[in-house]
Amino acid sequence: xxxxxxxxxxxxxxxxxxxxxxxxxxxxxxxxxxxxxxxxxxxxxxxxxxxxxxxxxxxxxxxxxxxxxxxxxxxxxxxxxxxxxxxxxxxxxxxxxxxxxxxxxxxxxxxxxxxxxxxxxxxxxxxxxxxxxxxxxxxxxxxxxxxxxxxxxxxxxxxxxxxxxxxxxxxxxxxxxxxxxxxxxxxxxxxxxxxxxxxxxxxxxxxxxxxxxxxxxxxxxxxxxxxxxxxxxxxxxxxxxxxxxxxxxxxxxxxxxxxxxxxxxxxxxxxxxxxxxxxxxxxxxxxxxxxxxxxxxxxxxxxxxxxxxxxxxxxxxxxxxxxxxxxxxxxxxxxxxxxxxxxxxxxxxxxxxxxxxxxxxxxxxxxxxxxxxxxxxxxxxxxxxxxxxxxxxxxxxxxxxxxxxxxxxxxxxxxxxxxxxxxxxxxxxxxxxxxxxxxxxxxxxxxxxxxxxxxxxxxxxxxxxxxxxxxxxxxxxxxxxxxxxxxxxxxxxxxxxxxxxxxxxxxxxxxxxxxxxxxxxxxxxxxxxxxxxxxxxxxxxxxxxxxxxxxxxxxxxxxxxxxxxxxxxxxxxxxxxxxxxxxxxxxxxxxxxxxxxxxxxxx
Amino acid sequence: xxxxxxxxxxxxxxxxxxxxxxxxxxxxxxxxxxxxxxxxxxxxxxxxxxxxxxxxxxxxxxxxxxxxxxxxxxxxxxxxxxxxxxxxxxxxxxxxxxxxxxxxxxxxxxxxxxxxxxxxxxxxxxxxxxxxxxxxxxxxxxxxxxxxxxxxxxxxxxxxxxxxxxxxxxxxxxxxxxxxxxxxxxxxxxxxxxxxxxxxxxxxxxxxxxxxxxxxxxxxxxxxxxxxxxxxxxxxxxxxxxxxxxxxxxxxxxxxxxx
Ligand SMILES: Nc1ncnc2c1ncn2[C@@H]1O[C@H](COP(=O)(O)OP(=O)(O)O)[C@@H](O)[C@H]1O
Ligand SMILES: [Mg+2]
Numbered sequence: 001x002x003x004x005x006x007x008x009x010x011x012x013x014x015x016x017x018x019x020x021x022x023x024x025x026x027x028x029x030x031x032x033x034x035x036x037x038x039x040x041x042x043x044x045x046x047x048x049x050x051x052x053x054x055x056x057x058x059x060x061x062x063x064x065x066x067x068x069x070x071x072x073x074x075x076x077x078x079x080x081x082x083x084x085x086x087x088x089x090x091x092x093x094x095x096x097x098x099x100x101x102x103x104x105x106x107x108x109x110x111x112x113x114x115x116x117x118x119x120x121x122x123x124x125x126x127x128x129x130x131x132x133x134x135x136x137x138x139x140x141x142x143x144x145x146x147x148x149x150x151x152x153x154x155x156x157x158x159x160x161x162x163x164x165x166x167x168x169x170x171x172x173x174x175x176x177x178x179x180x181x182x183x184x185x186x187x188x189x190x191x192x193x194x195x196x197x198x199x200x201x202x203x204x205x206x207x208x209x210x211x212x213x214x215x216x217x218x219x220x221x222x223x224x225x226x227x228x229x230x231x232x233x234x235x236x237x238x239x240x241x242x243x244x245x246x247x248x249x250x251x252x253x254x255x256x257x258x259x260x261x262x263x264x265x266x267x268x269x270x271x272x273x274x275x276x277x278x279x280x281x282x283x284x285x286x287x288x289x290x291x292x293x294x295x296x297x298x299x300x301x302x303x304x305x306x307x308x309x310x311x312x313x314x315x316x317x318x319x320x321x322x323x324x325x326x327x328x329x330x331x332x333x334x335x336x337x338x339x340x341x342x343x344x345x346x347x348x349x350x351x352x353x354x355x356x357x358x359x360x361x362x363x364x365x366x367x368x369x370x371x372x373x374x375x376x377x378x379x380x381x382x383x384x385x386x387x388x389x390x391x392x393x394x395x396x397x398x399x400x401x402x403x404x405x406x407x408x409x410x411x412x413x414x415x416x417x418x419x420x421x422x423x424x425x426x427x428x429x430x431x432x433x434x435x436x437x438x439x440x441x442x443x444x445x446x447x448x449x450x451x452x453x454x455x456x457x458x459x460x461x462x463x464x465x466x467x468x469x470x471x472x473x474x475x476x477x478x479x480x481x482x483x484x485x486x487x488x489x490x491x492x493x494x495x496x497x498x499x500x501x502x503x504x505x506x507x508x509x510x511x512x513x514x515x516x517x518x519x520x521x522x523x524x525x526x527x528x529x530x531x532x533x534x535x536x537x538x539x540x541x542x543x544x545x546x547x548x549x550x551x552x553x554x555x556x557x558x559x560x561x562x563x564x565x566x567x568x569x570x571x572x573x574x575x576x577x578x579x580x581x582x583x584x585x586x587x588x589x590x591x592x593x594x595x596x597x598x599x600x601x602x603x
Numbered sequence: 604x605x606x607x608x609x610x611x612x613x614x615x616x617x618x619x620x621x622x623x624x625x626x627x628x629x630x631x632x633x634x635x636x637x638x639x640x641x642x643x644x645x646x647x648x649x650x651x652x653x654x655x656x657x658x659x660x661x662x663x664x665x666x667x668x669x670x671x672x673x674x675x676x677x678x679x680x681x682x683x684x685x686x687x688x689x690x691x692x693x694x695x696x697x698x699x700x701x702x703x704x705x706x707x708x709x710x711x712x713x714x715x716x717x718x719x720x721x722x723x724x725x726x727x728x729x730x731x732x733x734x735x736x737x738x739x740x741x742x743x744x745x746x747x748x749x750x751x752x753x754x755x756x757x758x759x760x761x762x763x764x765x766x767x768x769x770x771x772x773x774x775x776x777x778x779x780x781x782x783x784x785x786x787x788x789x790x791x792x793x794x795x796x797x798x799x800x801x802x803x804x805x806x807x808x809x810x811x812x813x814x815x816x817x818x819x820x821x822x823x824x825x826x827x828x829x830x831x832x833x834x835x836x837x838x839x840x841x842x843x844x845x846x847x848x849x850x851x852x853x854x855x856x857x858x859x860x861x862x
Contacts, residue, residue, distance in 0.1 A: 413670050414670070482706070484702060484706035485708060487665065487668075487706065488706040488768070488771075489708070489718070490665070490668070491663060491665060491699065491700040492699070492718060492722060492771065492775060493692040493693065493694075493696035493719065493722055493775060494692070494718070494722045495722075498722055502718070503708055506709070506710075
């Protein structure tokens, strides 16, 4: 019996320790951001930094001597805002109409296919979108653009397509949550299907649709790699649709590899400004991602929203009214639905058609051995690096994440201050863009391990990023386990640990497993956190975690950027897409499959 | 280093003096005294929300799980003060519980029943096999289930699930079994089977059952306690309570004039 008591104590402490680690992660990131950016803000001057429009850093600048470079990021602030608005105009509007199409105008069979296509494509790595931009969109735009096609239009299109899945799936959820009675009431008054949809149902779902747009904005603001590949990245204003400009995330990626003292501080400060914008968006719209989605399912309960939020909501909710004809709305919905499905299929199809022949025809590409000075490319080292990274980062993030979720759901008492801090920490972690994690990893882990990048540093960095997803989805699945099972186990004299490990966790297994698979997909598709923590040179196969290496996504970024090995790049993109889609499909399958098993094999 | 703890001999009687219970500010049980005899069926009746389940859960300390729940008074099981220096898990091993809604674990029939014994360190396969068979026989379902021990318990019917939960409780050889409206979710035939079971079990086990159904109380119980608004209004032999209630409120309740 004493034995059991000891086990209970150890368990409890371990779960609490995991939760504390989450808090430490947030504190470390913020401490890092503050320590590194405050001197830069001080040296440059906050106003000059924010509103100066000359960015020409001198890497020799130090905090002791007067500055010889210029550090103003206003062009990039404007660039970021412009690109986000552009993405919203394209992805937000099309996404909104696509959701309406899916719910109200789509034939049942097509609906299921289209919905799962959209869901699966949410997982496609951003480097793949960027690569598609480089090989297809830019050449296309160059046909009529005054330059090679880079600039605001290309960026907005790519970002718009990237936020489509987010906007569509959340808008769809809130449209489907509108009580059927609204629709029936309208039809009973003589409205046609189309009128009922646009005048009654869609307005009722406004708050949820807004929430989906806010999430889309968040995604666009934090996106890095895809933008870097199509924006051109000169530190200039986007004064036309086609001129090279730079966004905040790009500023960090472009220069962090070789930044000097003040320059590095200014890059961290850029990250701080970016975080501030993301924070602002969430506050202004009164909707911190998760909660907004949840309340959107109950359209009757109006959330408190700021004036700007109301305006935007009315704008989108009333688009159909503004057009004065629901029939135009219906046409738009049908067009948007077709566009979304085709656009996403086209991205994947284009890359497959170009890449698969090279993948099949060139065995060396996948299974080759790196030759120094050779002209042939092999992505075998990248595959090994990817596997090593996935393994280590999950080994770190899964136990901590699952244990934190157990702490939150099984031990924590509601309303406790510590619990609120842990939840807050997790919300914050999920809002930090991946490039800021990359910056953090480079300046902390890499320095800690002697200054050279390594798979270890990259894995540590990305494992922090994975925590919020793992914690949240594990908690969701723990919550779905009926309390009566816990009571049943405790009433038999079992302790808390036995109850958790033998009854609760097995029942929550499907949710946890699919969260793990999705996290694998995430590691495979990320690139921004790895560029400077892990190295980006496609070279010899790594032998240990202290070696540096490039994951497949980073390799694709390099291959696409160099432009010499474009066929190999296509093939790499195919491998990436297949991997990510397979992981996402597997996650869906596991969730469905295990759930079925748990609900009993009747007879 | 390890302090050898004396095994507490849990008896089969329950004796409560001056019990009060609060959920936060809400006074849910008021000054309850009761002596529950061993190896008999005692029924708690009363309108819903009067505190029957709350009182029942005091006997195996399930209320410990409720945040903000405060309990005073003396609860003795045999000679053991269960809110004293008692090991809660040991207590719950001796005082089993069956819930209103059947709650089989999402495992096989066999695993469900072996769960309790395994908790207390029984690992040998033959021993577990024996316990599973005994428990299922004890719950009169061995013949029904012996060929599907490996199948998921969730595939059973509601009535079978509830009897499986009784078998699961029996597997740790409890001295007392608490049942909280065990038949309220079941059809009349399954209800009949469980009532028969109570009759058999009471030869060896003390049974305390909460029921919403007064006929059920008259059919199976030896003693009956009537609760109202957190008070134990009247307690005595079932025959006396139903034929000659002392308290006017009891009379009104059993004649169906309120509640
Ligand atoms: N966990 C709890 N927290 C707060 N109040 C509770 C809790 N459980 C029960 N109560 C309250 O205590 C009273 C008695 O409940 P209960 O014992 O479940 O009644 P019964 O089983 O007789 O229907 C009710 O008023 C109920 O609302
Ligand atoms: Mg009850």
